[in-house]
Amino acid sequence: MKTLCAAMEYRVREWVLDRLHIQWRALGVPFSVDQPLRTTEAIDPEALFWCSLEFFPTQPRLREQVLAWWANNSASLLLPRIRKFAQARADPRAPVWRALDPQWRRSPEQPTEPCCGVKSVQELLAFCDDLGKKPPTRRVQRQQPGKAEETVATVILRARHAVGTDAKHFVLVYLLANRGGAKLRSVAEWSGQTYQNVAKVAKRWESANILTLEHGYARLKNPVLWATALDLGHARVVLLNWLRFYDACIKLLRSLSKADAKSLPADGPVVAGLIREATEEATASVEVEPSTPSETVQDFTELVSSSR
8 A cells, every 4th residue: 555655756756757758749759658748948958858757667558668769869869968867866777877888987976866756776786787798789678769849849850950959949949938038047057068069159159140248138129020931920939948947857757756665654754855855946947037837847736745
Protein backbone atom coordinates (compact mmCIF):
# COMPACT_ATOMS: atom_id res chain seq x y z
CA MET A 1 0.00 0.00 0.00
CA LYS A 2 1.34 3.42 -0.99
CA THR A 3 1.97 6.04 1.64
CA LEU A 4 0.72 9.58 1.06
CA CYS A 5 4.24 10.74 0.19
CA ALA A 6 4.62 7.90 -2.33
CA ALA A 7 1.23 8.71 -3.84
CA MET A 8 2.19 12.38 -4.13
CA GLU A 9 5.51 11.44 -5.75
CA TYR A 10 3.67 9.22 -8.24
CA ARG A 11 1.25 12.01 -9.25
CA VAL A 12 4.03 14.54 -9.69
CA ARG A 13 6.16 12.07 -11.66
CA GLU A 14 3.29 11.18 -13.99
CA TRP A 15 2.54 14.87 -14.52
CA VAL A 16 6.19 15.62 -15.37
CA LEU A 17 6.39 12.63 -17.73
CA ASP A 18 3.19 13.74 -19.44
CA ARG A 19 4.63 17.22 -19.88
CA LEU A 20 7.83 15.78 -21.36
CA HIS A 21 5.91 13.57 -23.81
CA ILE A 22 3.74 16.49 -24.94
CA GLN A 23 6.74 18.74 -25.58
CA TRP A 24 8.70 16.04 -27.39
CA ARG A 25 5.63 15.34 -29.50
CA ALA A 26 5.61 19.00 -30.57
CA LEU A 27 9.27 18.66 -31.61
CA GLY A 28 8.44 15.66 -33.80
CA VAL A 29 8.82 12.61 -31.55
CA PRO A 30 5.95 10.20 -32.35
CA PHE A 31 4.46 9.89 -28.88
CA SER A 32 0.75 9.29 -28.40
CA VAL A 33 -0.54 11.97 -26.07
CA ASP A 34 -4.01 12.61 -24.70
CA GLN A 35 -3.84 16.33 -25.44
CA PRO A 36 -1.75 18.08 -28.12
CA LEU A 37 0.34 21.02 -27.05
CA ARG A 38 -1.88 24.11 -27.22
CA THR A 39 0.25 26.69 -25.52
CA THR A 40 2.39 29.68 -26.43
CA GLU A 41 5.15 28.59 -24.04
CA ALA A 42 8.36 28.18 -26.03
CA ILE A 43 10.05 24.78 -25.63
CA ASP A 44 13.73 24.79 -24.66
CA PRO A 45 15.22 21.69 -26.39
CA GLU A 46 18.29 21.42 -24.13
CA ALA A 47 16.35 21.83 -20.89
CA LEU A 48 13.83 19.28 -22.17
CA PHE A 49 16.60 16.81 -22.99
CA TRP A 50 18.34 17.40 -19.64
CA CYS A 51 15.14 16.76 -17.70
CA SER A 52 14.38 13.67 -19.79
CA LEU A 53 17.74 12.16 -18.78
CA GLU A 54 16.33 11.78 -15.26
CA PHE A 55 13.93 9.14 -16.56
CA PHE A 56 16.19 7.34 -19.03
CA PRO A 57 16.94 4.47 -16.60
CA THR A 58 13.24 3.76 -15.92
CA GLN A 59 11.47 4.84 -19.13
CA PRO A 60 12.98 2.88 -22.04
CA ARG A 61 10.46 4.11 -24.62
CA LEU A 62 11.12 7.74 -23.72
CA ARG A 63 14.85 7.05 -23.91
CA GLU A 64 14.73 5.36 -27.30
CA GLN A 65 12.45 7.92 -28.91
CA VAL A 66 14.42 10.90 -27.61
CA LEU A 67 17.70 9.37 -28.79
CA ALA A 68 16.11 8.73 -32.19
CA TRP A 69 15.13 12.41 -32.33
CA TRP A 70 18.66 13.42 -31.39
CA ALA A 71 20.13 11.17 -34.10
CA ASN A 72 17.92 12.91 -36.69
CA ASN A 73 18.35 16.43 -35.30
CA SER A 74 21.95 16.46 -34.12
CA ALA A 75 22.54 19.96 -35.46
CA SER A 76 19.52 21.29 -33.55
CA LEU A 77 20.68 20.25 -30.08
CA LEU A 78 23.37 22.46 -28.53
CA LEU A 79 25.75 19.99 -26.86
CA PRO A 80 27.93 22.65 -25.15
CA ARG A 81 24.82 23.92 -23.39
CA ILE A 82 23.95 20.47 -22.04
CA ARG A 83 27.56 19.94 -21.00
CA LYS A 84 27.32 23.17 -19.08
CA PHE A 85 24.21 21.87 -17.29
CA ALA A 86 26.04 18.62 -16.48
CA GLN A 87 29.18 20.20 -15.07
CA ALA A 88 27.38 22.84 -13.02
CA ARG A 89 26.43 20.42 -10.23
CA ALA A 90 26.90 16.89 -8.90
CA ASP A 91 23.74 15.61 -10.54
CA PRO A 92 22.86 11.96 -11.23
CA ARG A 93 21.94 12.94 -14.78
CA ALA A 94 25.58 13.88 -15.47
CA PRO A 95 26.86 10.27 -15.73
CA VAL A 96 23.89 9.44 -17.98
CA TRP A 97 24.92 12.29 -20.26
CA ARG A 98 28.57 11.19 -20.05
CA ALA A 99 27.56 7.76 -21.39
CA LEU A 100 25.88 9.42 -24.38
CA ASP A 101 28.56 12.04 -25.02
CA PRO A 102 31.99 10.37 -24.94
CA GLN A 103 33.55 13.51 -26.44
CA TRP A 104 32.74 15.42 -23.25
CA ARG A 105 36.20 15.53 -21.71
CA ARG A 106 35.17 16.37 -18.18
CA SER A 107 34.39 13.45 -15.89
CA PRO A 108 31.27 14.17 -13.81
CA GLU A 109 31.40 14.06 -10.05
CA GLN A 110 30.15 10.94 -8.33
CA PRO A 111 26.42 11.50 -7.69
CA THR A 112 25.25 11.34 -4.10
CA GLU A 113 21.76 10.16 -5.06
CA PRO A 114 20.23 8.22 -7.96
CA CYS A 115 17.75 9.36 -10.59
CA CYS A 116 14.03 9.08 -9.86
CA GLY A 117 12.88 5.49 -9.62
CA VAL A 118 16.41 4.05 -9.39
CA LYS A 119 17.16 2.27 -6.12
CA SER A 120 20.80 3.23 -5.65
CA VAL A 121 23.75 5.13 -7.11
CA GLN A 122 25.39 1.79 -7.91
CA GLU A 123 22.35 0.75 -9.96
CA LEU A 124 22.44 4.09 -11.80
CA LEU A 125 26.14 3.76 -12.62
CA ALA A 126 25.60 0.21 -13.85
CA PHE A 127 22.88 1.50 -16.18
CA CYS A 128 25.20 4.26 -17.44
CA ASP A 129 27.98 1.74 -18.05
CA ASP A 130 25.64 -0.46 -20.08
CA LEU A 131 24.27 2.53 -22.00
CA GLY A 132 27.74 3.73 -22.87
CA LYS A 133 28.71 0.34 -24.29
CA LYS A 134 25.84 0.29 -26.77
CA PRO A 135 26.60 1.71 -30.22
CA PRO A 136 24.23 4.59 -31.10
CA THR A 137 22.45 2.42 -33.69
CA ARG A 138 21.60 -0.15 -31.01
CA ARG A 139 20.10 2.50 -28.74
CA VAL A 140 17.42 3.45 -31.26
CA GLN A 141 14.83 0.85 -32.23
CA ARG A 142 11.59 2.80 -32.39
CA GLN A 143 9.64 4.68 -35.04
CA GLN A 144 11.64 7.52 -36.51
CA PRO A 145 10.68 11.10 -35.57
CA GLY A 146 8.91 13.53 -37.86
CA LYS A 147 9.06 17.29 -38.27
CA ALA A 148 8.50 19.74 -35.46
CA GLU A 149 5.12 21.45 -35.35
CA GLU A 150 5.08 25.00 -36.72
CA THR A 151 3.62 26.58 -33.61
CA VAL A 152 4.67 29.17 -31.07
CA ALA A 153 5.86 26.35 -28.80
CA THR A 154 8.62 25.38 -31.26
CA VAL A 155 9.83 28.92 -31.93
CA ILE A 156 13.27 28.38 -30.34
CA LEU A 157 14.02 25.40 -32.57
CA ARG A 158 12.69 27.16 -35.66
CA ALA A 159 14.59 30.35 -34.85
CA ARG A 160 17.79 28.27 -34.90
CA HIS A 161 16.96 27.17 -38.40
CA ALA A 162 16.35 30.79 -39.40
CA VAL A 163 19.28 32.68 -37.85
CA GLY A 164 21.69 30.00 -36.60
CA THR A 165 22.50 28.18 -33.38
CA ASP A 166 24.64 30.85 -31.73
CA ALA A 167 23.37 33.56 -29.38
CA LYS A 168 21.38 35.30 -32.15
CA HIS A 169 18.36 33.03 -31.91
CA PHE A 170 18.21 33.40 -28.12
CA VAL A 171 18.26 37.20 -28.44
CA LEU A 172 15.57 37.09 -31.12
CA VAL A 173 13.19 34.83 -29.20
CA TYR A 174 13.65 36.70 -25.93
CA LEU A 175 12.88 40.04 -27.55
CA LEU A 176 9.85 38.59 -29.35
CA ALA A 177 8.54 37.49 -25.96
CA ASN A 178 9.33 40.91 -24.46
CA ARG A 179 8.33 43.27 -27.25
CA GLY A 180 8.70 46.29 -25.04
CA GLY A 181 12.37 45.43 -24.70
CA ALA A 182 14.56 43.55 -22.25
CA LYS A 183 17.92 43.69 -20.52
CA LEU A 184 20.69 41.85 -22.29
CA ARG A 185 21.74 40.41 -18.94
CA SER A 186 18.30 38.81 -18.63
CA VAL A 187 18.77 37.23 -22.06
CA ALA A 188 22.15 35.86 -20.98
CA GLU A 189 20.84 34.45 -17.71
CA TRP A 190 17.85 32.78 -19.39
CA SER A 191 19.82 31.27 -22.26
CA GLY A 192 23.02 30.36 -20.46
CA GLN A 193 25.02 32.32 -23.04
CA THR A 194 27.75 34.65 -21.87
CA TYR A 195 26.84 38.31 -21.56
CA GLN A 196 29.67 39.14 -23.97
CA ASN A 197 28.18 36.94 -26.72
CA VAL A 198 24.71 38.36 -26.23
CA ALA A 199 26.07 41.91 -26.24
CA LYS A 200 28.01 41.28 -29.48
CA VAL A 201 24.82 40.13 -31.21
CA ALA A 202 22.93 43.18 -29.93
CA LYS A 203 25.62 45.57 -31.13
CA ARG A 204 25.72 43.99 -34.60
CA TRP A 205 21.94 44.13 -34.84
CA GLU A 206 21.94 47.74 -33.69
CA SER A 207 24.35 48.55 -36.53
CA ALA A 208 22.04 46.67 -38.92
CA ASN A 209 19.07 48.73 -37.67
CA ILE A 210 17.30 45.61 -36.37
CA LEU A 211 17.03 46.75 -32.77
CA THR A 212 17.62 49.71 -30.50
CA LEU A 213 20.20 49.41 -27.74
CA GLU A 214 20.63 51.73 -24.81
CA HIS A 215 22.52 50.99 -21.59
CA GLY A 216 22.23 47.24 -22.02
CA TYR A 217 18.50 47.38 -22.84
CA ALA A 218 17.44 46.14 -26.28
CA ARG A 219 14.19 46.31 -28.24
CA LEU A 220 13.34 44.97 -31.69
CA LYS A 221 12.41 47.75 -34.10
CA ASN A 222 9.99 45.60 -36.09
CA PRO A 223 8.91 42.60 -34.02
CA VAL A 224 5.88 42.03 -36.26
CA LEU A 225 8.19 41.35 -39.20
CA TRP A 226 10.09 38.69 -37.23
CA ALA A 227 6.87 37.22 -35.84
CA THR A 228 5.56 36.86 -39.39
CA ALA A 229 8.80 35.27 -40.60
CA LEU A 230 8.56 32.68 -37.80
CA ASP A 231 4.83 32.16 -38.39
CA LEU A 232 3.84 33.29 -34.90
CA GLY A 233 0.84 35.33 -35.97
CA HIS A 234 -0.47 37.52 -33.17
CA ALA A 235 0.30 34.98 -30.44
CA ARG A 236 2.31 36.12 -27.45
CA VAL A 237 5.44 34.06 -26.81
CA VAL A 238 5.65 32.98 -23.18
CA LEU A 239 9.13 32.14 -21.97
CA LEU A 240 10.03 29.99 -19.03
CA ASN A 241 13.43 29.23 -17.66
CA TRP A 242 12.73 25.55 -18.31
CA LEU A 243 15.98 24.44 -16.70
CA ARG A 244 14.92 26.12 -13.46
CA PHE A 245 11.36 24.84 -13.72
CA TYR A 246 12.22 21.23 -14.49
CA ASP A 247 14.97 21.20 -11.88
CA ALA A 248 12.38 22.28 -9.31
CA CYS A 249 10.17 19.34 -10.37
CA ILE A 250 13.05 16.85 -10.21
CA LYS A 251 14.23 18.13 -6.85
CA LEU A 252 10.71 17.74 -5.45
CA LEU A 253 10.46 14.18 -6.78
CA ARG A 254 13.78 13.15 -5.25
CA SER A 255 12.92 14.84 -1.97
CA LEU A 256 9.50 13.16 -1.78
CA SER A 257 11.19 9.81 -2.31
CA LYS A 258 13.54 10.51 0.60
CA ALA A 259 10.64 11.71 2.76
CA ASP A 260 8.78 8.49 2.03
CA ALA A 261 11.85 6.40 2.90
CA LYS A 262 12.00 8.18 6.26
CA SER A 263 8.23 7.74 6.79
CA LEU A 264 7.70 11.48 7.09
CA PRO A 265 4.02 12.55 7.07
CA ALA A 266 2.77 14.12 3.85
CA ASP A 267 0.97 16.81 5.85
CA GLY A 268 3.99 17.58 8.03
CA PRO A 269 6.23 20.67 7.97
CA VAL A 270 9.05 19.03 6.01
CA VAL A 271 6.89 18.07 3.03
CA ALA A 272 5.08 21.41 3.24
CA GLY A 273 8.46 23.14 2.98
CA LEU A 274 9.42 21.03 -0.03
CA ILE A 275 6.20 21.92 -1.83
CA ARG A 276 6.56 25.61 -0.98
CA GLU A 277 10.14 25.69 -2.30
CA ALA A 278 9.16 23.90 -5.53
CA THR A 279 6.21 26.23 -6.07
CA GLU A 280 8.35 29.33 -5.53
CA GLU A 281 11.00 28.08 -7.97
CA ALA A 282 8.36 27.22 -10.57
CA THR A 283 6.72 30.63 -10.26
CA ALA A 284 10.07 32.38 -10.56
CA SER A 285 10.84 30.54 -13.81
CA VAL A 286 8.52 32.74 -15.91
CA GLU A 287 10.71 35.07 -17.99
CA VAL A 288 8.25 37.47 -19.58
CA GLU A 289 8.21 40.99 -18.17
CA PRO A 290 5.69 42.02 -17.02
CA SER A 291 5.04 38.49 -15.88
CA THR A 292 2.54 36.61 -18.03
CA PRO A 293 0.63 33.70 -16.49
CA SER A 294 2.11 30.33 -17.45
CA GLU A 295 -0.30 27.45 -17.95
CA THR A 296 2.40 24.97 -16.99
CA VAL A 297 3.31 26.77 -13.78
CA GLN A 298 -0.36 27.12 -12.84
CA ASP A 299 -1.00 23.42 -13.50
CA PHE A 300 2.04 22.40 -11.47
CA THR A 301 1.11 24.66 -8.56
CA GLU A 302 -2.43 23.31 -8.49
CA LEU A 303 -1.16 19.73 -8.69
CA VAL A 304 1.23 19.93 -5.74
CA SER A 305 -1.23 21.97 -3.68
CA SER A 306 -4.04 19.45 -4.19
CA SER A 307 -1.78 16.44 -3.60
CA ARG A 308 -1.31 17.17 0.08
